[in-house]
Amino acid sequence: MCFNETNGRISKLMSMIKALPINLSNLQKTVLQQIVRGTTNPYRLVRRAKLILAAASGESNSSISRRLELDRVQVRQWRSRWFEEREKLSAAEEQQVTEKALMVLIKGILSDRPRPGTTKSFTVEQVVQIVAIACEECEKSDRPVSHWTPSELADEAIKRGIVEKISPRSVGVFQKKDMVRLS
Numbered sequence: 411m412c413f414n415e416t417n418g419r420i421s422k423l424m425s426m427i428k429a430l431p432i433n434l435s436n437l438q439k440t441v442l443q444q445i446v447r448g449t450t451n452p453y454r455l456v457r458r459a460k461l462i463l464a465a466a467s468g469e470s471n472s473s474i475s476r477r478l479e480l481d482r483v484q485v486r487q488w489r490s491r492w493f494e495e496r497e498k499l500s501a502a503e504e505q506q507v508t509e510k511a512l513m514v515l516i517k518g519i520l521s522d523r524p525r526p527g528t529t530k531s532f533t534v535e536q537v538v539q540i541v542a543i544a545c546e547e548c549e550k551s552d553r554p555v556s557h558w559t560p561s562e563l564a565d566e567a568i569k570r571g572i573v574e575k576i577s578p579r580s581v582g583v584f585q586k587k588d589m590v591r592l593s
């Protein structure tokens with residue numbers, strides 16, 4: 411019972427918070443409408459564009475949330491994101507960017523931000539060099555094997571100074587991605 415009371419109070423407080431105002435220029439509105447009508451745009455992008463258009467028309471977060479079947483927190487989040495980026499949008503329009511450039515900017519604003527995670531361990535150049543080793547004859551590297559294995563490739567990449575360390579599994583992933591047949 412206590413949980414429901416608390417939950418109810420929080421819900422009531424959240425509904426009392428004033429929604430951030432969204433003002434769109436004619437060009438921004440046009441671009442958002444193009445996103446909504448576009449047949450190749452991802453669904454989440456279309457839904458976010460609809461959300462911003464609804465917010466700009468004065469619709470409440472609760473109403474938008476019900477109509478678009480989103481949580482009110484999500485509606486608030488995207489309204490807030492748009493509000494934060496309004497100066498960037500205005501600056502772009504003042505510089506008279508093309509409609510296409512504004513489309514790219516708006517799609518960027520409505521896209522998910524990168525999530526935290528590990529950065530790539532190897533550069534493209536390193537991967538290319540490792541794949542190049544896989545294309546060489548094993549005998550040229552003084553390896554007493556008849557074909558390259560991920561383990562042998564990893565050792566050779568370290569020996570040549572391409573990388574400081576690499577696991578045979580990582581080499582196997584490169585092999586799979588690049589569809590390089592180790593011979």
